[in-house]
Structure formats: structure tokens, C-alpha cells
Amino acid sequence: MNYSFLKGKHILVTGGAGFIGHHLVKTIIREKPAKLYIIDNLSTGLQSNIEDIIGLPEVAFINEDVAKPSTVESITDLDYIFHLAAVVSVPKSFEMPFLTHRTNESGFINMLELARKLKVKKLCYASSSAVYGEQMQMPIQETATLNPQSPYGLSKLLNEQYAKAFQEWEDIESVGFRFFNVFGPGQRADSPYSGVISIFMDRMQKGEPIQIFGDGEQIRDFVFVDDVVQALLLGAQSEITFGLYNVGSGQTTSLNELYDVLKNLTKYSNDPTYQEARKGDIKKSAADINLIKNQLNYNPKFNLKEGLAKLIGTA
Numbered sequence: 310m311n312y313s314f315l316k317g318k319h320i321l322v323t324g325g326a327g328f329i330g331h332h333l334v335k336t337i338i339r340e341k342p343a344k345l346y347i348i349d350n351l352s353t354g355l356q357s358n359i360e361d362i363i364g365l366p367e368v369a370f371i372n373e374d375v376a377k378p379s380t381v382e383s384i385t386d387l388d389y390i391f392h393l394a395a396v397v398s399v400p401k402s403f404e405m406p407f408l409t410h411r412t413n414e415s416g417f418i419n420m421l422e423l424a425r426k427l428k429v430k431k432l433c434y435a436s437s438s439a440v441y442g443e444q445m446q447m448p449i450q451e452t453a454t455l456n457p458q459s460p461y462g463l464s465k466l467l468n469e470q471y472a473k474a475f476q477e478w479e480d481i482e483s484v485g486f487r488f489f490n491v492f493g494p495g496q497r498a499d500s501p502y503s504g505v506i507s508i509f510m511d512r513m514q515k516g517e518p519i520q521i522f523g524d525g526e527q528i529r530d531f532v533f534v535d536d537v538v539q540a541l542l543l544g545a546q547s548e549i550t551f552g553l554y555n556v557g558s559g560q561t562t563s564l565n566e567l568y569d570v571l572k573n574l575t576k577y578s579n580d581p582t583y584q585e586a587r588k589g590d591i592k593k594s595a596a597d598i599n600l601i602k603n604q605l606n607y608n609p610k611f612n613l614k615e616g617l618a619k620l621i622g623t624a
């Protein structure tokens with residue numbers, strides 16, 4: 310893809326040491342921005358993800374809390390904000406609702422304030438399919454009635470509502486992306502809050518037992534991280550003044566099917582054990598991606614098998 314619009318621009322990526330963030334940062338730096346700021350407090354992100362980038366003269370790494378106004382004081386010129394920093398886990402958001410509120414909501418308001426002060430061209434931010442909660446109609450369109458079922462989902466819905474209000478009141482242009490289940494290289498497997506693919510793969514490769522919460526018939530849309538980066542950059546490039554888009558692959562897989570695919574790929578022989586479903590976990594989540602395809606020309610390049618092959622290095 311051609312992202313030459315980033316050349317010579319001043320860009321901020323929050324959460325840039327995280328899973329999705331470090332892939333985005335690596336794509337942006339190839340386009341030769343004038344300045345790339347990365348804000349990340351390394352709470353779940355890893356400095357090693359961006360070690361080769363933070364030494365570059367055009368990069369400023371700010372290891373601070375995204376929710377503190379002082380964190381952004383040194384930034385004086387900005388064209389684009391990509392805001393990804395967040396408490397990202399549904400179970401953690403139940404355990405730590407105040408931290409979730411502070412990081413996800415105050416952090417977002419800090420970005421809106423910065424966008425207003427520096428008159429940025431576009432604020433692109435990570436929302437989540439968690440804003441939908443349990444839905445009857447599949448695949449889910451952006452027009453569905455929103456029904457978040459966790460502090461995490463609620464915080465993302467509030468981000469969207471703030472973005473809409475600030476577009477109307479202050480002309481701040483923004484595009485929010487409702488990511489479905491993102492997977493790819495660099496996704497951590499060492500936390501109970503990690504993505505299901507990274508956890509399954511890690512345990513299978515180590516020959517460890519695997520638990521599935523619920524009956525395994527939960528349906529998900531697994532989208533490869535390169536396609537998520539594509540969506541974010543198309544959003545920044547677009548003329549849209551306010552947008553909210555599903556970002557998925559457009560295909561669905563049950564956890565039991567995923568388990569079987571990974572079992573074959575890793576030559577793992579054990580069957581899973583099934584545990585009670587977790588609070589806040591959604592039964593069905595399938596993305597309708599027609600809106601982003603039609604309005605931003607999004608074109609996902611990887612299906613699940615292609616993404617997994619790239620992930621385990623056989624593609």
C-alpha cells in the first residue's frame with residue numbers, strides 16, 4: 310500500500326510499544342515522517358518491540374501515562390494522532406474499573422485536547438467490537454444498537470461519543486475503529502488477558518494443557534494485524550470528518566475450529582478442557598465490513614489460515 314501522505318508529517322502514536330502499536334510504528338517510520346512521537350508507559354507494551362526505532366533522530370519516545378496532561382506538553386506540532394494506548398482486557402476492566410476509566414477515558418480526553426490545541430488533521434483511535442456486546446443479528450453492522458457489557462466496552466463507547474461531540478463542537482476530525490479479534494506476531498502470550506490465538510499457540514508449542522472458557526462454540530472474526538494497520542492508515546488519509554468502522558476479516562471461526570486448525574499446525578495432540586464462560590465474554594461476534602470497504606477502500610489481505618501461516622513463519 311502507498312502511505313506517502315505520511316512523509317514529512319508530525320505523528321503521534323500512543324500505545325506504540327504494544328502489539329498493534331509497534332506494527333503501526335514500523336509502517337509509519339518507513340514513510341519518512343518529520344517527527345514520530347511514541348507515548349507508552351510499558352504497562353503491557355515492550356520497549357524491545359520498538360528498540361530499533363527509538364534510537365532514530367526523528368523519533369521521540371515518551372515513557373509516560375497517556376492520561377496525564379503533562380505527558381503531551383513537549384509536543385508542539387502534530388498532523389496525525391493514532392491513539393491505541395488503553396487498558397485492553399475485559400476481565401482486567403472488571404478487576405480495575407478505576408484504572409480502566411482513567412486510562413481509557415481520561416487518556417482519550419487528553420488526546421482530544423491535544424488535537425484541538427495543535428489543530429491535528431485527524432485523530433484515529435482504537436475502539437472495539439466490545440461496544441456491541443451480545444447481538445442477535447449477525448454479521449454486526451455499525452448501525453446496531455450498542456450494548457457494552459464491561460467497563461472496557463463502556464470506555465470505548467464513551468470514546469466514540471466524545472469524538473462525535475468534539476467533531477460537532479470543535480471541528481475535530483476523527484475516525485474510530487471497532488477492531489474485532491486482532492492477531493499476529495508480537496502479541497503477548499504471557500498474560501491471562503492475552504488474545505486467544507497467542508495463548509493457544511504458546512501452550513500448544515510448549516505441550517501445555519489448554520482451557521476453553523464456555524463450550525468453544527463462540528464465534529469470532531480474527532483479523533490479522535497488518536490489515537488493522539491498513540485500516541488505521543486509510544482512516545488518516547481519508548477526507549472523512551467523523552467515522553466509525555468495523556475492522557475485521559469478514560470471516561468467522563468458532564474457538565473449537567480455531568483449536569483444531571492450530572492443533573494441526575503445531576502438531577499438538579491434547580484435547581482442551583472446558584471451563585465456565587467468563588463474565589463479559591460474548592457468544593457471537595461477526596463483523597460486517599462493507600462500510601469500511603466502501604468508504605475507505607479497506608481490503609483485508611489475510612484470512613485466518615494465511616495470517617496463522619505468517620505468524621508461525623511458514624508463509
Ligand SMILES: NC(=O)c1ccc[n+]([C@@H]2O[C@H](COP(=O)([O-])OP(=O)(O)OC[C@H]3O[C@@H](n4cnc5c(N)ncnc54)[C@H](O)[C@@H]3O)[C@@H](O)[C@H]2O)c1
Binds near residue numbers: 325376392396
Ligand atoms: N488486540 C485486539 O484484539 C483488540 C481488539 C479491539 C480493540 N483493541 C484496541 O486496540 C488498542 C491496542 O491494543 P493491543 O492489542 O495492541 O494491546 P497492547 O496491550 O499490546 O497495547 C496497548 C499499549 O498501551 C500501553 N498503555 C496502556 N496504558 C497506558 C497508559 N496509561 N499510558 C501510556 N501507555 C499505556 C501499553 O503499555 C501497551 O503498549 C487498544 O486500544 C485496544 O483496546 C485491540
